[in-house]
Amino acid sequence: MENSPVTLVILGASGDLTHRLLLPGLGTLLHARPGYRVHLVGAASDDLTAEQWTQRVREGLAEGGCRADRIEPMIDDTTFEHLDVTNPSALEEFLGRLAAEGRPIVVYFALPPAISQQACQAMTQFDLPPGIRLAIEKPFGSSLASAQDFNRLLAQLVPERQIFRVDHYLGKATVLNLLGLRFGNRIFEPIWNTVNIERVEIIADETLALEGRAGYYDKAGALRDMIQSHLLLVMAMLAMEEPASIDEVELRDLVVHLLRSTHLAGDDPVQASRRARYTAGQIDGKDIPSYTDEKGVDPERNTDTLAEVTVEIRNSRWAGVPFRLRSGKALGDGFRGIVVKFRPVVHLPAGFHNTAEPNVLVIGMTPESIALSLNTNAEGDRWDLEQTSLAADLTESPVRPYGEILQGILDGDPLLSVRGDMTEECWRILQPVVDAWAAGDVPMDEYAAGSTGPSDWR
Ligand SMILES: NC(=O)C1=CN([C@@H]2O[C@H](COP(=O)(O)OP(=O)(O)OC[C@H]3O[C@@H](n4cnc5c(N)ncnc54)[C@H](OP(=O)(O)O)[C@@H]3O)[C@@H](O)[C@H]2O)C=CC1
Numbered sequence: 067m068e069n070s071p072v073t074l075v076i077l078g079a080s081g082d083l084t085h086r087l088l089l090p091g092l093g094t095l096l097h098a099r100p101g102y103r104v105h106l107v108g109a110a111s112d113d114l115t116a117e118q119w120t121q122r123v124r125e126g127l128a129e130g131g132c133r134a135d136r137i138e139p140m141i142d143d144t145t146f147e148h149l150d151v152t153n154p155s156a157l158e159e160f161l162g163r164l165a166a167e168g169r170p171i172v173v174y175f176a177l178p179p180a181i182s183q184q185a186c187q188a189m190t191q192f193d194l195p196p197g198i199r200l201a202i203e204k205p206f207g208s209s210l211a212s213a214q215d216f217n218r219l220l221a222q223l224v225p226e227r228q229i230f231r232v233d234h235y236l237g238k239a240t241v242l243n244l245l246g247l248r249f250g251n252r253i254f255e256p257i258w259n260t261v262n263i264e265r266v267e268i269i270a271d272e273t274l275a276l277e278g279r280a281g282y283y284d285k286a287g288a289l290r291d292m293i294q295s296h297l298l299l300v301m302a303m304l305a306m307e308e309p310a311s312i313d314e315v316e317l318r319d320l321v322v323h324l325l326r327s328t329h330l331a332g333d334d335p336v337q338a339s340r341r342a343r344y345t346a347g348q349i350d351g352k353d354i355p356s357y358t359d360e361k362g363v364d365p366e367r368n369t370d371t372l373a374e375v376t377v378e379i380r381n382s383r384w385a386g387v388p389f390r391l392r393s394g395k396a397l398g399d400g401f402r403g404i405v406v407k408f409r410p411v412v413h414l415p416a417g418f419h420n421t422a423e424p425n426v427l428v429i430g431m432t433p434e435s436i437a438l439s440l441n442t443n444a445e446g447d448r449w450d451l452e453q454t455s456l457a458a459d460l461t462e463s464p465v466r467p468y469g470e471i472l473q474g475i476l477d478g479d480p481l482l483s484v485r486g487d488m489t490e491e492c493w494r495i496l497q498p499v500v501d502a503w504a505a506g507d508v509p510m511d512e513y514a515a516g517s518t519g520p521s522d523w524r
Pocket residue numbers: 077078079080081082083084086087109110111112113149150151152175176177178179181203204205279281282
């Protein structure tokens with residue numbers, strides 16, 4: 067809550083996530099909502115000096131727009147600890163010391179996924195400070211079985227309400243806007259169904275390549291990195307039933323309800339999925355090596371850098387509508403958004419010279435935008451139809467996704483966090499794809515870095 071101080075402990079504070087996303091996200095939150103009082107404690111196995119840490123905090127918060135008069139008191143107050151988070155006695159002593167300071171504690175696991183699990187295992191060896199909140203980064207496990215194991219482990223530590231599984235896509239303004247767009251307008255909800263919608267695509271194509279993240283990414287790949295959590299949850303927000311109110315129980319119940327109805331198209335992991343890996347190419351004039359030549363990559367792992375999965379939602383609203391989820395790295399067109407393709411008009415009066423193209427609604431995730439294509443009478447020949455786009459760029463949200471997510475965690479409100487059953491449902495949907503890929507049943511296609519993907523995919 068604003069005005070009541072919280073200790074935010076970042077485990078893995080010397081890593082990429084902390085530096086690039088967490089601290090700037092916190093900076094946007096503190097700038098936009100100045101009432102938050104955060105005592106920041108960093109910890110990592112790295113030997114960062116106090117000066118190096120405070121410099122990172124200063125730069126990270128400033129990058130998010132936080133003003134110096136807000137940053138400096140936090141700098142005076144922040145500390146950095148050299149800590150092996152897998153060592154139970156070291157963790158116990160560390161958390162015990164923080165608990166003695168009397169503030170509520172949030173522990174943010176900005177760690178490689180396997181280390182987060184080891185840290186949680188270590189925490190089973192001692193009593194955690196009462197009320198402690200645990201924020202766990204994605205990917206949550208690497209399969210259905212491992213996610214179930216991790217959930218069981220966490221349940222030994224704290225109640226579900228104190229667990230915040232992080233998916234920063236749930237903090238994206240566009241994703242939250244789906245609720246406003248669907249339920250705050252008269253015109254969408256009546257046509258938001260299989261009668262009117264032909265198919266939906268949810269795409270997160272990135273121009274970024276590996277960016278030195280082989281240590282994590284080579285074991286994850288695009289399917290686990292982006293589709294398992296981010297894109298399935300975006301789909302759930304797009305397709306779920308109407309909540310009675312915006313609260314964590316209602317919203318998360320409806321998300322999991324939608325996920326339970328979701329299955330691979332035709333229950334066939336081979337037909338419903340495609341995978342590919344980038345070869346050498348150029349993006350924005352920069353040479354990108356072949357994925358398998360990137361530093362730290364083990365070609366034997368056969369990691370996907372582009373993944374596509376088509377699912378169907380088996381309920382009366384969505385039966386027969388394919389939802390295509392796709393994400394990849396090193397792509398020339400970094401489109402990230404949702405494309406809703408409507409069915410053609412039921413009947414077009416005779417007399418028009420051409421046909422009416424189906425309407426398309428495009429909701430851009432980065433940058434945030436919305437565009438609806440409509441048919442109107444053409445200027446030259448009045449009985450020709452031409453497409454007009456009703457488009458708007460939405461103003462960038464002052465609080466970045468990680469700021470929104472952190473606000474929920476600091477408030478103790480899990481509305482924008484992933485509940486245990488949600489993550490298991492996401493894995494349940496994709497596990498047959500994971501298995502089919504591991505068995506080599508789906509070929510690994512190739513695309514040149516900077517292209518739009520394998521030439522025969524679209
Ligand atoms: N980076 C990104 O863009 C995003 C990352 N994430 C998620 O965030 C998490 C962290 O990723 P990222 O920051 O990229 O990873 P990094 O490898 O950059 O950072 C990991 C951090 O964990 C520390 N660490 C590793 N082992 C230990 C240990 N035994 N004890 C204490 N500290 C340890 C590392 O310190 P040291 O180097 O000294 O070992 C480092 O500070 C992952 O779950 C990832 O999926 C999510 C969204 C985006």
